[in-house]
Amino acid sequence: MKKLNIVLLAILILLIAFVACFFIGGTLRAQPRKAAVAAADQPDAFASIQNILASGGAPRQFGEAPSSADGCTLMDVTITLSNYGLFDAEWIDLTLAPAQGDIAVYSLTGEASSLPARSTGQVNLKLITTAAADAPRTVEIRYYIFGMKRSVTVAI
Secondary structure (H helix, E strand, C coil): CHHHHHHHHHHHHHHHHHHHHHHHCCCEEEEEEEEEEEHHHCHHHHHHHHHHHHHCCCCEECCCCCCCCCCCEEEEEEEEEEECCCCCEEEEEEEEECCCCEEEEEEEEECCCCECCCEEEEEEEEEEECCCCCCCCEEEEEEEECCEEEEEEEEC
């Protein structure tokens, strides 16, 4: 009987370790980096952004397209996603919670629509705003591991 109890205890410990590995190891870590430049300093980029916004090609628009670059800032945000777990993170989706004065996300690119286990990927979004570059914004990153929805929120 004592041997059976020891075997059952060992099985229980292994199951708890597996569950802990699944939940703790199935989380993405996100490291944001941002750079900002005045839109007036980049007239060609600003003209291109106006064309993107006028054509409706922006991934997300929060306000009216600006008529001039005065008071506008162009932000470049790169988020490095790290998956240290044992399972792939799939169907990665980003949503920006804008600051007051954000106009649009005019570009959203990246290699991280799915992130294999023990790997990293980057997502880049470009933002035009009339708010300060250090205004509080968050990006919610949603993903799935074995069909279970997970999310992480990052302040940028």
